[in-house]
Amino acid sequence: MAITLTLLIIGVISTLFYIPVPEELVQKLEWVALALPLALLIWQLIELSRKAAREGEEPAPQTHKPAPRAAAVQQDPRRLQDAAVLQFLARLQEKGRLVDFIMDDMTPYADEQVGAAARIVHQGCQEVFSSFFRIEPLHDGAEEEEITLAQGYDSAAYRLVGRVPEHPPYTGIMLHRGWVTRRINLPQVSGVDLTDGAEYVIAPAEVEVDPSHFDRA
Amino acid sequence: MSLSKIKYAIGIDLGTTNSALAIASLDSTESARSVNITQVTSRKGIGSSNVLPSCIYLATEQEQKQLPQIPWQQDHSFRIGMFAREHGAEVPERLVTSAKSWLCTPLNDPHQSILPWQSPLAERKVSPIKAQTLYLEYLRHNLEQHLRQEGTELDLSECQITLTVPASFDEVARLLTAEAAQQAGWGEVTLLEEQQAAFYHWLDSNAETWREQVCAGDVILVCDIGGGTADFSLIAVTTKNAQLHLERISVGDHLLLGGDNMDLALAYTLRAELEEHGKALDNAQFLALIHACRQGKEALLADPELRSYPLAVAGRGASLFARSRSTQLLREHIQNIVLDGFLPLCAIDSMPEDKVAGLQEVGLNYTADPVISKHLAQFLVNSGRNIDSNIKAGVESQLCHSHTHNHTAQAPFIFPSAILFNGGIFNADPIRERILALLQGFCPERSLRQLNNETPELAVARGAASYGRTKARGTGIRIKAGTARSYYLGLQSSMPAVPGLKPRLKGVCIVPQGMEEGTEYVLEGREFGLMTGQVAEFRLFSSSARSSDEMGTEVASVAELNETSRLEVTLEADERQRLPVQLLSRITELGTLELWMEHPPSGGRWKIEFNLRVQE
Numbered sequence: 128m129a130i131t132l133t134l135l136i137i138g139v140i141s142t143l144f145y146i147p148v149p150e151e152l153v154q155k156l157e158w159v160a161l162a163l164p165l166a167l168l169i170w171q172l173i174e175l176s177r178k179a180a181r182e183g184e185e186p187a188p189q190t191h192k193p194a195p196r197a198a199a200v201q202q203d204p205r206r207l208q209d210a211a212v213l214q215f216l217a218r219l220q221e222k223g224r225l226v227d228f229i230m231d232d233m234t235p236y237a238d239e240q241v242g243a244a245a246r247i248v249h250q251g252c253q254e255v256f257s258s259f260f261r262i263e264p265l266h267d268g269a270e271e272e273e274i275t276l277a278q279g280y281d282s283a284a285y286r287l288v289g290r291v292p293e294h295p296p297y298t299g300i301m302l303h304r305g306w307v308t309r310r311i312n313l314p315q316v317s318g319v320d321l322t323d324g325a326e327y328v329i330a331p332a333e334v335e336v337d338p339s340h341f342d343r344a
Numbered sequence: 345m346s347l348s349k350i351k352y353a354i355g356i357d358l359g360t361t362n363s364a365l366a367i368a369s370l371d372s373t374e375s376a377r378s379v380n381i382t383q384v385t386s387r388k389g390i391g392s393s394n395v396l397p398s399c400i401y402l403a404t405e406q407e408q409k410q411l412p413q414i415p416w417q418q419d420h421s422f423r424i425g426m427f428a429r430e431h432g433a434e435v436p437e438r439l440v441t442s443a444k445s446w447l448c449t450p451l452n453d454p455h456q457s458i459l460p461w462q463s464p465l466a467e468r469k470v471s472p473i474k475a476q477t478l479y480l481e482y483l484r485h486n487l488e489q490h491l492r493q494e495g496t497e498l499d500l501s502e503c504q505i506t507l508t509v510p511a512s513f514d515e516v517a518r519l520l521t522a523e524a525a526q527q528a529g530w531g532e533v534t535l536l537e538e539q540q541a542a543f544y545h546w547l548d549s550n551a552e553t554w555r556e557q558v559c560a561g562d563v564i565l566v567c568d569i570g571g572g573t574a575d576f577s578l579i580a581v582t583t584k585n586a587q588l589h590l591e592r593i594s595v596g597d598h599l600l601l602g603g604d605n606m607d608l609a610l611a612y613t614l615r616a617e618l619e620e621h622g623k624a625l626d627n628a629q630f631l632a633l634i635h636a637c638r639q640g641k642e643a644l645l646a647d648p649e650l651r652s653y654p655l656a657v658a659g660r661g662a663s664l665f666a667r668s669r670s671t672q673l674l675r676e677h678i679q680n681i682v683l684d685g686f687l688p689l690c691a692i693d694s695m696p697e698d699k700v701a702g703l704q705e706v707g708l709n710y711t712a713d714p715v716i717s718k719h720l721a722q723f724l725v726n727s728g729r730n731i732d733s734n735i736k737a738g739v740e741s742q743l744c745h746s747h748t749h750n751h752t753a754q755a756p757f758i759f760p761s762a763i764l765f766n767g768g769i770f771n772a773d774p775i776r777e778r779i780l781a782l783l784q785g786f787c788p789e790r791s792l793r794q795l796n797n798e799t800p801e802l803a804v805a806r807g808a809a810s811y812g813r814t815k816a817r818g819t820g821i822r823i824k825a826g827t828a829r830s831y832y833l834g835l836q837s838s839m840p841a842v843p844g845l846k847p848r849l850k851g852v853c854i855v856p857q858g859m860e861e862g863t864e865y866v867l868e869g870r871e872f873g874l875m876t877g878q879v880a881e882f883r884l885f886s887s888s889a890r891s892s893d894e895m896g897t898e899v900a901s902v903a904e905l906n907e908t909s910r911l912e913v914t915l916e917a918d919e920r921q922r923l924p925v926q927l928l929s930r931i932t933e934l935g936t937l938e939l940w941m942e943h944p945p946s947g948g949r950w951k952i953e954f955n956l957r958v959q960e
Contacts, residue, residue: 214388221386227664236665243670246656250639258391314389317412331387333660 210316220330223251265305350816351502355808360444361571362395364805368813376809378802383425384412400440401428402468416485437463443475448517480528504812511537511577512598515937535935539566539577542766545807563742565760569767574599576723580739594727595828601711603769606682610637632657640673645772687778692786694718728757730891744787759787764795826858834883851899857891864930865895871924876917884908910955
């Protein structure tokens with residue numbers, strides 16, 4: 128439906144612009160050109176609200192729902208990608224408390240407290256980085272030094288700023304050495320992770336269980 | 345199994361804290377390579393590392409379904425490896441650790457389900473043997489998977505498998521380890537001492553030059569300090585027919601003391617300092633502090649310019665800014681605690697204190713004195729006292745008399761001429777330098793050099809694989825070793841009964857120290873009259889300090905020996921009768937001890953079993 132409407136709109140608009148039509152038809156076509164996008168918009172809104180209604184009816188995520196087969200889910204590349212990013216984020220939080228660091232309001236704290244927190248984040252995240260990547264400076268030389276890039280240089284590896292002529296060689300000052308990873312060793316995303324519900328947890332809520340506390344009550 | 349069929353040599357380092365796997369192809373001369381181990385690395389992912397933490401986490405019912413699952417693990421009730429270690433540290437009642445140490449703990453039946461130690465989860469507990477079996481099974485599946493990815497199917501009949509055990513393991517612990525490997529589907533494995541494996545790795549990675557790096561008369565100390573254990577061995581270099589020979593001449597006691605103790609000591613010190621300033625730490629914060637101390641220790645040891653290492657520990661809740669505690673690990677801490685606390689310079693006659701409280705709590709037999717230097721001194725003194733007279737001639741040049749204030753006639757100790765470090769702790773130069781200085785202090789006029797070990801964490805597995813390759817090929821240098829201890833049967837002395845006096849138990853040597861693989865001895869001139877159809881029990885004792893005893897040597901009282909286990913044999917026969925039998929002991933080609941009762945006239949043979957039930 129949406130596609131048909133879109134094609135019609137394109138047809139009408141291009142007719143208006145490029146094909147000479149009698150004066151009396153122009154006004155009608157203009158009306159159509161306005162009405163069609165409106166119809167498309169309304170159609171999309173109806174679709175959206177229907178979809179929202181369907182989701183609302185769905186029961187709350189059940190903890191005992193049998194996990195869909197990992198192999199089947201893993202074929203959905205979007206999901207796999209989301210799960211991988213989430214897993215990386217989870218690791219940065221678990222080891223380096225990165226999400227705590229970002230999500231907290233740091234304005235009321237003294238620099239000393241911020242510094243202590245930064246050390247935790249730095250040490251932990253560094254550990255995660257070194258287990259997943261082998262990160263090295265892209266450029267061997269020092270910053271503030273002169274560099275010349277010859278014909279065929281990798282424009283993905285060097286970002287040129289300033290007054291850049293059309294053709295190399297380019298001579299300039301190294302502002303930032305850049306970073307490159309020589310290895311990527313991200314853990315596999317587990318099949319269980321790709322099931323509904325579980326995929327958005329970055330850090331589980333932690334509960335300390337001690338039966339002896341409750342026996343006494 | 346014909347030798348020509350062997351295509352791969354596989355080395356397994358089943359460690360107390362970490363395990364590793366290595367493989368060497370038989371038709372290649374390259375050094376053995378380590379095999380990555382796939383494992384659950386976090387709550388959300390599966391990754392791989394060249395070591396597998398020897399930890400089992402017993403997952404809860406719900407976690408069993410939701411934690412990442414290793415595809416080839418059939419039983420999802422537990423997770424092994426990195427995630428187990430990290431998460432389990434905060435759930436100690438569900439974490440199995442140090443299973444290996446329980447194999448050589450006296451007064452304990454390793455088949456009993458006792459781990460996690462003192463956990464109330466009665467039904468979930470596993471025995472130390474079971475835990476070892478699970479690690480070994482895991483490693484086998486991992487290797488299978490790994491080879492499959494390279495396009496090879498693992499066929500164990502084409503593999504020479506070498507499993508390492510500490511040199512200090514007694515025959516019973518060795519046997520139990522071999523049993524676990526069998527259970528785990530590895531089939532028959534050859535046992536090799538870890539410290540020898542580290543040395544084989546050195547030989548393999550210096551294949552071209554090692555003959556120039558050592559010479560006849562050298563004694564090499566293999567100084568192996570792991571996370572929670574320390575082991576020392578001496579290897580002598582001798583010549584026979586103008587060829588260099590290697591012989592492992594001495595083995596120290598198994599010390600439950602290692603690098604983790606240092607991190608723990610640093611963390612205790614920093615915690616006390618924080619508490620003085622009114623900053624209390626909870627359990628989880630303390631665990632984080634231990635971890636931070638390890639990082640700080642490594643940073644300070646790696647960079648001599650660094651004065652201090654600031655560290656911070658997060659609070660429990662989400663507010664990182666409000667609840668973090670910060671402190672500093674100072675160079676003085678490293679100096680006072682790690683170097684001067686664990687590895688102080690000391691005299692050769694400093695003996696470790698063996699303080700055992702009157703009633704010792706049952707549990708792991710942690711080493712009482714944390715001063716590693718004293719244990720090393722004691723080891724060298726004991727080695728000098730104990731080495732066999734035949735060997736003594738070969739290493740005469742390395743015998744050294746102590747220079748101490750009390751000039752009582754002391755037996756000479758052995759001063760090593762070279763040292764091979766093994767274990768992650770020796771990545772740090774100051775630790776190696778301290779050990780070298782300590783040894784040099786024992787005998788300042790002799791020279792001491794260091795043999796290079798590039799990968800002190802992976803050397804054991806890789807060395808085991810190279811040893812397996814040498815063994816399967818039937819060429820190349822082998823270290824002559826044999827049993828590290830001698831073994832004795834406890835027999836009652838025949839004497840008239842006296843009221844109130846128990847008949848004294850004497851020991852009869854049935855396995856002399858240094859008994860080699862593939863040899864067997866009959867205990868001549870001593871017959872045992874055993875009733876058929878009845879269980880006969882014996883007590884087995886061992887000694888690591890009686891190298892000159894031979895088969896049949898009597899020790900007047902078992903008091904100077906260590907009780908190892910009970911032996912049990914049942915002579916199956918059709919009719920009940922008293923049979924005169926002889927005892928035969930054998931060290932198999934695979935390096936395990938077997939004891940048999942034989943009745944030569946009838947050709948009857950009965951295997952004596954080790955009975956490990958806790959008694960009395």
